[in-house]
Amino acid sequence: MKTVSDALLAHPFFAGLNEDYVRLIAGCGENTVFKPDQVIATEGDDANEFYILRKGRVAIQIHAAPTGTALLQTLDGGDILGWSWLFPPYRWSTEAKAIQQVHAIRLDGKCLRAKCDRDPAMGYELMKRFSQIMVQRLEATRLRMLDLYGKAEHS
Amino acid sequence: MNDPLLPSRCTIRSRLTHSEDVFTLELDTPVCYPAFRAGQFNMLYVPGAGEAAISISGDPANTGSLLHTIRAVGNVTHLLHRYGGGDRIGIRGPFGNSWPLTAARGKDLVLVAGGIGLAPLRPVLYQALAERDQFNRIVLFYGARTPADILYADELMAWKAQGLLDLFVSVDTSTADWTGDVGVITSLIPRAEVDTDNGVVMICGPEIMIRFSVNKLRELGFSRKQIHVSLERNMKCAVGFCGHCQLGTQFICRDGPVLPYNKVESFLLTKGF
Numbered sequence: 001m002k003t004v005s006d007a008l009l010a011h012p013f014f015a016g017l018n019e020d021y022v023r024l025i026a027g028c029g030e031n032t033v034f035k036p037d038q039v040i041a042t043e044g045d046d047a048n049e050f051y052i053l054r055k056g057r058v059a060i061q062i063h064a065a066p067t068g069t070a071l072l073q074t075l076d077g078g079d080i081l082g083w084s085w086l087f088p089p090y091r092w093s094t095e096a097k098a099i100q101q102v103h104a105i106r107l108d109g110k111c112l113r114a115k116c117d118r119d120p121a122m123g124y125e126l127m128k129r130f131s132q133i134m135v136q137r138l139e140a141t142r143l144r145m146l147d148l149y150g151k152a153e154h155s
Numbered sequence: 156m157n158d159p160l161l162p163s164r165c166t167i168r169s170r171l172t173h174s175e176d177v178f179t180l181e182l183d184t185p186v187c188y189p190a191f192r193a194g195q196f197n198m199l200y201v202p203g204a205g206e207a208a209i210s211i212s213g214d215p216a217n218t219g220s221l222l223h224t225i226r227a228v229g230n231v232t233h234l235l236h237r238y239g240g241g242d243r244i245g246i247r248g249p250f251g252n253s254w255p256l257t258a259a260r261g262k263d264l265v266l267v268a269g270g271i272g273l274a275p276l277r278p279v280l281y282q283a284l285a286e287r288d289q290f291n292r293i294v295l296f297y298g299a300r301t302p303a304d305i306l307y308a309d310e311l312m313a314w315k316a317q318g319l320l321d322l323f324v325s326v327d328t329s330t331a332d333w334t335g336d337v338g339v340i341t342s343l344i345p346r347a348e349v350d351t352d353n354g355v356v357m358i359c360g361p362e363i364m365i366r367f368s369v370n371k372l373r374e375l376g377f378s379r380k381q382i383h384v385s386l387e388r389n390m391k392c393a394v395g396f397c398g399h400c401q402l403g404t405q406f407i408c409r410d411g412p413v414l415p416y417n418k419v420e421s422f423l424l425t426k427g428f
Contacts, residue, residue, distance in 0.1 A: 059337070149299060
């Protein structure tokens with residue numbers, strides 16, 4: 001079985017990152033499994049972790065009264081779940097729920113924040129990577145706002 | 156069909172409704188209508204209203220009928236929306252060039268479609284799957300607005316179940332019974348394992364989706380030359396006379412609708428084109 005270090009080293013999110021840093025980050029990580037329908041994170045709760053999804057689909061959703069829960073996006077194996085651990089007030093802004101059985105690496109945000117504070121160069125590397133994820137999600141949100149497949153399109 | 160500007164009469168054999176505004180008309184192939192190639196389009200004529208350029212969405216090997224999947228967005232297509240089996244319309248075609256399927260033989264074939272943009276790529280799937288051993292991986296990324304808007308769903312699922320293609324479908328807005336992916340289709344592109352050194356990409360859909368898909372594909376390692384897109388412009392004559400569909404130095408109706416991305420990128424990024 002792959003160690004957390006091996007899994008992180010093989011993950012594109014950590015590509016190009018100094019191996020020592022990856023091992024340091026892996027020290028804050030553990031393998032975890034979620035059952036289908038299990039809530040991984042609750043909106044408003046403290047965000048002291050993020051997840052490297054290895055396998056299985058996760059729904060990112062938000063409670064939007066009175067219409068109910070709105071599914072914003074799904075994430076799958078290879079995706080990163082959660083960036084709220086990196087920014088005050090460290091609270092989840094959405095709910096994350098397993099759609100299928102999910103295998104993931106849980107990384108402890110408090111542990112990582114402490115390591116980043118001690119080594120800002122590593123913190124900067126992590127911040128660059130999370131910024132990239134956020135840019136991708138922002139682009140995706142903009143595209144969806146355009147209602148791409150609405151009326152004016154190819155026929 | 157000798158005069159390309161003269162429509163032939165044609166009978167609608169059947170009609171299939173996909174959603175509120177999307178439907179497929181199956182037309183009896185007119186006498187003297189030549190075989191079409193994947194990616195080509197016809198001009199469908201509604202007497203008294205005019206013509207609309209519609210991609211052919213059926214199997215090129217089926218010469219008995221012509222399938223057109225249409226979205227009711229304009230005057231002509233709204234009228235066609237009312238038509239059904241037994242009604243008669245006019246048809247000119249087939250026009251335009253075709254997808255470079257021959258160039259994809261022996262390689263990975265990657266298709267990216269958005270919304271009704273799957274229709275012009277469906278003939279590619281029919282052809283490629285009929286000669287499945289001629290291609291390496293066949294991957295389809297398909298984005299739709301909602302689960303109900305997914306075109307040809309049964310067919311796609313059957314092909315996937317048979318292991319004939321890798322299928323990635325995403326919807327913008329889900330429903331309670333949807334267990335698939337939610338989000339823009341471009342975010343699924345990195346999930347596929349494709350041979351970027353030995354692959355051909357074909358994209359059809361809204362132009363902004365094309366641009367963002369190309370960005371993702373280039374991040375994976377595809378070059379602009381490996382990527383081919385089908386474009387839609389205001390096609391009128393369909394034979395390169397009138398200039399309504401001009402894009403730079405090219406007429407989309409005659410030189411396209413399928414074009415290598417490196418030849419159109421600068422125009423797609425220019426306001427007004």
